[in-house]
Amino acid sequence: MMNNLYSKNIFLALALITSLCCVGAWDAVSAQPETVTPGGGASANPDQVLETSLASGQKPPFVYNRERPDPFFPFLTQEIMKAEAKAKAELTGTRQFEPAQLTLVAIVSSKRGLLAMAQDSSGVGYVLRKGTKIGETGEVIQITQDKVIIEQSRKNMTGENTSRKIEMILSKEGEK
Numbered sequence: 001m002m003n004n005l006y007s008k009n010i011f012l013a014l015a016l017i018t019s020l021c022c023v024g025a026w027d028a029v030s031a032q033p034e035t036v037t038p039g040g041g042a043s044a045n046p047d048q049v050l051e052t053s054l055a056s057g058q059k060p061p062f063v064y065n066r067e068r069p070d071p072f073f074p075f076l077t078q079e080i081m082k083a084e085a086k087a088k089a090e091l092t093g094t095r096q097f098e099p100a101q102l103t104l105v106a107i108v109s110s111k112r113g114l115l116a117m118a119q120d121s122s123g124v125g126y127v128l129r130k131g132t133k134i135g136e137t138g139e140v141i142q143i144t145q146d147k148v149i150i151e152q153s154r155k156n157m158t159g160e161n162t163s164r165k166i167e168m169i170l171s172k173e174g175e176k
Contacts, residue, residue, distance in 0.1 A: 091136070094118070094126045098135040099150050102126070104168040107145060114143040118168070138166070146170050 053060045094102070102118040105125065109115075116128040132140045134150055142149040147170060153163040 088136070094128070094132060094134045095136070099138055099152075099166045099168060102134070102168065104148055104170045107143065107148075107170055114145075116140075116143050116148045116168075116170075118148075141165075 050060050097120055102120055104116060105119050106117040107114055108117070113130065118126050118128055120126070128134075128140050128143065128148055130140055130143060134140065135152065137154050138150045138152040140148055141151045148168040150166045150168065151163050152166060153161055156162050
């Protein structure tokens with residue numbers, strides 16, 4: 001019984017395929033996708049291409065609106081990812097460390113103003129002045145008698161610049 005039903009289904013499928021081939025629905029010419037060049041070839045204005053195709057009675061070509069982003073284009077290309085990795089690898093001095101990784105050791109007064117000295121965990125010292133870059137996005141904006149204020153600015157998901165201020169406080173002698 002099952003073999004009989006199976007053979008009937010196969011027969012009907014083959015009959016359908018054969019009839020479609022005879023009618024010409026699967027013609028090799030009609031199965032080929034139509035190639036459309038951006039801008040419609042001769043004219044670059046999509047509105048003109050659409051108007052001329054509608055006036056001549058032809059099927060309008062696909063025209064991509066370039067004002068909107070391409071939804072199939074990857075967000076991060078390989079070149080951008082390589083450039084970001086290279087920039088991160090090339091950070092030197094205080095740019096290698098985030099403010100939490102440095103310890104404020106001293107603040108000194110000079111003719112140019114106040115200078116600060118910070119150490120990393122291995123004991124290497126760095127001189128901090130106003131405008132010194134710390135980490136990837138931080139910058140020293142103010143040095144007072146007992147602290148260094150660092151401003152970190154980043155872009156959030158909506159593209160707005162957000163900033164936060166971090167204070168490195170000088171511990172007094174004997175405090176930890």
